[in-house]
Amino acid sequence: xxxxxxxxxxxxxxxxxxxxxxxxxxxxxxxxxxxxxxxxxxxxxxxxxxxxxxxxxxxxxxxxxxxxxxxxxxxxxxxxxxxxxxxxxxxxxxxxxxxxxxxxxxxxxxxxxxx
Amino acid sequence: xxxxxxxxxxxxxxxxxxxxxxxxxxxxxxxxxxxxxxxxxxxxxxxxxxxxxxxxxxxxxxxxxxxxxxxxxxxxxxxxxxxxxxxxxxxxxxxxxxxxxxxxxxxxxxxxxxxxxxxxxxxxxxxxxxxxxxxxxxxxxxxxxxxxxxxxxxxxxxxxxxxxxxxxxxxxxxxxxxxxxxxxxxxxxxxxxxx
Numbered sequence: 001x002x003x004x005x006x007x008x009x010x011x012x013x014x015x016x017x018x019x020x021x022x023x024x025x026x027x028x029x030x031x032x033x034x035x036x037x038x039x040x041x042x043x044x045x046x047x048x049x050x051x052x053x054x055x056x057x058x059x060x061x062x063x064x065x066x067x068x069x070x071x072x073x074x075x076x077x078x079x080x081x082x083x084x085x086x087x088x089x090x091x092x093x094x095x096x097x098x099x100x101x102x103x104x105x106x107x108x109x110x111x112x113x114x115x
Numbered sequence: 116x117x118x119x120x121x122x123x124x125x126x127x128x129x130x131x132x133x134x135x136x137x138x139x140x141x142x143x144x145x146x147x148x149x150x151x152x153x154x155x156x157x158x159x160x161x162x163x164x165x166x167x168x169x170x171x172x173x174x175x176x177x178x179x180x181x182x183x184x185x186x187x188x189x190x191x192x193x194x195x196x197x198x199x200x201x202x203x204x205x206x207x208x209x210x211x212x213x214x215x216x217x218x219x220x221x222x223x224x225x226x227x228x229x230x231x232x233x234x235x236x237x238x239x240x241x242x243x244x245x246x247x248x249x250x251x252x253x254x255x256x257x258x259x260x261x262x263x264x265x266x267x268x269x270x271x272x273x274x275x276x277x278x279x280x281x282x283x284x285x286x287x288x289x290x291x292x293x294x295x296x297x298x299x300x301x302x303x304x305x306x307x308x309x310x
Binding site: 008011016028032039 | 227262
């Protein structure tokens with residue numbers, strides 16, 4: 001059977017496409033999906049971070065709160081003399097509040113160093 | 116979306132730059148595989164090297180997508196970035212510089228629609244790169260149909276259900292796609308000859 005030009009074009013198209021875009025010239029499915037995920041992460045707009053100034057302000061507020069709370073409910077006498085569970089709870093709460101500004105400070109430092 | 120229209124490429128690039136994930140998906144589906152093939156052939160089929168350069172090219176393209184002006188096709192722009200990345204990669208790894216001495220054979224076009232192409236022409240690196248570039252600039256439906264039929268070797272019936280067309284319409288689409296590919300190759304080869 002004599003081949004027509006259309007037959008030749010089809011056969012040549014097939015050979016050219018297989019040579020240029022055969023499976024070996026395509027990224028593996030694993031690398032492909034990993035790359036797409038990487039690009040998606042990059043393209044996704046980053047949520048605006050909580051402002052540093054507001055974080056510092058709230059940290060200071062928590063620290064003042066801790067000092068006030070400790071002054072009101074925790075006294076050195078009460079800890080040493082009568083260590084009741086309510087005093088212990090107040091002490092732990094005050095300590096937690098006092099630690100908040102340091103956590104805020106760490107967050108701000110990490111942002112600055114882009115960790 | 117019609118990728119043969121430069122303004123559509125510009126819109127796509129702008130949407131990618133604006134952080135639109137849907138646009139990124141379209142961009143990736145349309146250009147990632149041909150770009151990989153382009154890099155793969157330039158790097159003499161070194162897969163791991165090609166994967167690394169491909170990733171860095173895509174990342175660079177995404178970060179500078181807002182700078183795409185639409186003066187060239189998006190794929191041509193991606194190829195230009197890829198060439199820079201390939202050069203950087205070669206310099207960094209001390210791999211030999213691309214001598215790239217093959218020239219596109221005139222036989223490609225003369226014989227394309229008249230007789231079987233010689234094997235050495237089909238396998239020539241320049242030919243493979245030209246085919247990748249030509250295919251990447253075809254409309255999406257032409258490209259999908261050609262790849263499904265000739266690379267994935269799907270039967271026409273399966274392609275027709277995939278594309279939501281009748282058997283006859285799919286055959287006609289494939290015929291137009293083959294002719295469009297031939298014309299794109301002709302155009303690219305002329306441009307290559309001028310350079």
